[in-house]
Amino acid sequence: xxxxxxxxxxxxxxxxxxxxxxxxxxxxxxxxxxxxxxxxxxxxxxxxxxxxxxxxxxxxxxxxxxxxxxxxxxxxxxxxxxxxxxxxxxxxxxxxxxxxxxxxxxxxxxxxxxxxxxxxxxxxxxxxxxxxxxxxxxxxxxxxxxxxxxxxxxxxxxxxxxxxxxxxxxxxxxxxxxxxxxxxxxxxxxxxxxxxxxxxxxxxxxxxxxxxxxxxxxxxxxxxxxxxxxxxxxxxxxxxxxxxxxxxxxxxxxxxxxxxxxxxxxxxxxxxxxxxxxxxxxxxxxxxxxxxxxxxxxxxxxxxxxxxxxxxxxxxxxxxxxxxxxxxxxxxxxxxxxxxxxxxxxxxxxxxxxxxxxxxxxxxxxxxxxxxxxxxxxxxxxxxxxxxxxxxxxxxxxxxxxxxxxxxxxxxxxxxxxxxxxxxxxxxxxxxxxxxxxxxxxxxxxxxxxxxxxxxxxxxxxxxxxxxxxxxxxxxxxxxxx
Amino acid sequence: xxxxxxxxxxxxxxxxxxxxxxxxxxxxxxxxxxxxxxxxxxxxxxxxxxxxxxxxxxxxxxxxxxxxxxxxxxxxxxxxxxxxxxxxxxxxxxxxxxxxxxxxxxxxxxxxxxxxxxxxxxxxxxxx
Numbered sequence: 001x002x003x004x005x006x007x008x009x010x011x012x013x014x015x016x017x018x019x020x021x022x023x024x025x026x027x028x029x030x031x032x033x034x035x036x037x038x039x040x041x042x043x044x045x046x047x048x049x050x051x052x053x054x055x056x057x058x059x060x061x062x063x064x065x066x067x068x069x070x071x072x073x074x075x076x077x078x079x080x081x082x083x084x085x086x087x088x089x090x091x092x093x094x095x096x097x098x099x100x101x102x103x104x105x106x107x108x109x110x111x112x113x114x115x116x117x118x119x120x121x122x123x124x125x126x127x128x129x130x131x132x133x134x135x136x137x138x139x140x141x142x143x144x145x146x147x148x149x150x151x152x153x154x155x156x157x158x159x160x161x162x163x164x165x166x167x168x169x170x171x172x173x174x175x176x177x178x179x180x181x182x183x184x185x186x187x188x189x190x191x192x193x194x195x196x197x198x199x200x201x202x203x204x205x206x207x208x209x210x211x212x213x214x215x216x217x218x219x220x221x222x223x224x225x226x227x228x229x230x231x232x233x234x235x236x237x238x239x240x241x242x243x244x245x246x247x248x249x250x251x252x253x254x255x256x257x258x259x260x261x262x263x264x265x266x267x268x269x270x271x272x273x274x275x276x277x278x279x280x281x282x283x284x285x286x287x288x289x290x291x292x293x294x295x296x297x298x299x300x301x302x303x304x305x306x307x308x309x310x311x312x313x314x315x316x317x318x319x320x321x322x323x324x325x326x327x328x329x330x331x332x333x334x335x336x337x338x339x340x341x342x343x344x345x346x347x348x349x350x351x352x353x354x355x356x357x358x359x360x361x362x363x364x365x366x367x368x369x370x371x372x373x374x375x376x377x378x379x380x381x382x383x384x385x386x387x388x389x390x391x392x393x394x395x396x397x398x399x400x401x402x403x404x405x406x407x408x409x410x411x412x413x414x415x416x417x418x419x420x421x422x423x424x425x426x427x428x429x430x431x432x433x434x435x436x437x438x439x440x441x442x443x444x445x446x447x448x449x450x451x452x453x454x455x456x457x458x459x460x461x462x463x464x465x466x467x468x469x470x471x472x473x474x475x476x477x478x479x480x481x482x
Numbered sequence: 483x484x485x486x487x488x489x490x491x492x493x494x495x496x497x498x499x500x501x502x503x504x505x506x507x508x509x510x511x512x513x514x515x516x517x518x519x520x521x522x523x524x525x526x527x528x529x530x531x532x533x534x535x536x537x538x539x540x541x542x543x544x545x546x547x548x549x550x551x552x553x554x555x556x557x558x559x560x561x562x563x564x565x566x567x568x569x570x571x572x573x574x575x576x577x578x579x580x581x582x583x584x585x586x587x588x589x590x591x592x593x594x595x596x597x598x599x600x601x602x603x604x605x606x607x608x609x610x
Binding site for chain 2: 250268
């Protein structure tokens with residue numbers, strides 16, 4: 001495309017001197033014409049005068065006149081052509097910048113009702129300059145029908161109020177595409193302040209508008225995500241605060257008993273304390289210290305058993321043996337809860353599991369049964385059913401409502417209300433984490449007032465390469481498998 | 483230890499933890515009071531309705547079956563029981579929630595022996 005036709009006046013010395021003068025707005029072109037006529041008349045006069053001169057003198061005079069006029073004409077034409085070239089360059093610049101900016105310009109001669117459009121404006125509208133009769137009506141025709149009335153009223157208001165205008169509107173190209181234009185216009189008034197001409201621009205801002213819309217959408221989506229995340233965090237914080245207050249309660253209770261017992265002993269003095277009283281006091285103190293220690297361990301366990309950190313150390317483990325061990329160790333709490341435990345086992349139930357994890361599961365289910373089913377018998381059954389080990393713990397306590405049967409396995413959840421039962425509410429959560437880490441399942445079935453039954457199902461797991469060995473009676477044996 | 487006269491009414495200790503009850507019993511008996519125990523709000527109400535009239539009730543809040551709040555509600559609703567003084571003794575942390583119970587005093591666990599005894603002395607009411 002011949003975009004660089006024409007030369008800027010900057011490029012020649014003559015141009016730099018002559019063209020700005022010629023381009024000055026206040027040059028009176030009438031004056032220039034008069035000067036040209038005067039110069040012409042002067043030359044004519046000089047020529048006629050030379051005719052009056054005798055012989056030789058005339059020739060010289062004629063020759064030098066001819067030379068001078070030729071020189072003058074050369075300068076004038078050279079200047080003119082420079083000017084014309086510059087103008088051509090200028091126009092190319094203008095067209096190019098319009099093209100780059102997707103901005104077209106137009107002018108409306110109101111008096112004669114003639115509309116002229118720049119080349120870029122035709123391009124924006126997708127119209128052929130040769131076939132499109134530019135007029136105000138034709139322009140309105142291309143405006144999207146929903147915007148037409150508004151545009152017309154804005155332009156009319158501008159003409160009445162003699163004010164410039166600005167608007168966005170849609171157009172429909174002949175091919176049917178819709179573009180968004182940003183239009184501006186202003187009036188040129190005649191000497192009687194009546195609208196003589198209107199001129200303006202129209203810029204295709206479709207992409208910018210689209211980008212704006214996408215940004216607004218993205219921002220809304222982001223704000224919504226922030227709101228959601230904030231709600232999540234608030235809920236998590238509330239849960240944590242609830243947990244902390246429960247934990248504080250759990251630690252303060254044994255501390256209080258400890259403090260009272262010790263202060264009582266000190267206040268009475270050894271002399272006034274019988275041996276029996278001393279024994280009683282010391283056994284209570286010792287028990288409370290154990291409780292405290294257990295509570296503190298419970299707190300630490302929470303971080304240790306977080307799902308990302310759950311790493312199992314598998315070895316051959318007899319589940320029935322684990323249950324037995326836990327029952328032996330829990331003799332005192334069982335008695336204090338006034339419960340009896342019936343263990344139903346057919347024989348060893350061996351799998352490739354994490355021993356301490358299983359201990360934790362059994363201990364937790366048992367203490368749950370003791371807490372909520374106090375004063376009633378508890379049944380525990382351990383069996384193997386086609387490569388899946390099954391542990392069933394049944395209590396006859398207050399039971400669990402149906403809608404809570406799954407919720408109780410969530411962190412910090414307790415189906416009984418907070419105000420009735422103290423306790424961290426994380427035991428069952430950890431049980432589920434541990435069981436599922438083994439690839440097993442744990443669920444509860446119950447009805448309020450009818451006790452609860454917890455069932456753990458564990459696949460036996462992969463055996464070590466050298467086959468399943470006898471379940472180890474001490475922990476040390478797991479070294480063989482590494 | 484200060485001694486009060488032995489023929490006064492008992493103090494009713496309501497708490498689900500056995501060691502807590504035992505300890506409170508030891509402390510109060512050493513101070514000369516008679517002590518009765520109840521392991522939850524329901525048992526406490528039972529004893530009261532059977533005719534027991536303690537000079538003071540030491541009340542825990544977190545208990546199964548009938549907790550401290552529910553016990554107090556029912557106690558206040560019964561004109562025969564309403565004026566028995568109640569001192570709450572609990573490790574429960576939410577102060578606003580506990581104030582709703584309208585007890586004569588609120589003691590938080592753990593607490594020094596002397597604090598406990600002065601509160602008891604202050605609110606214990608011997609009748610006739």
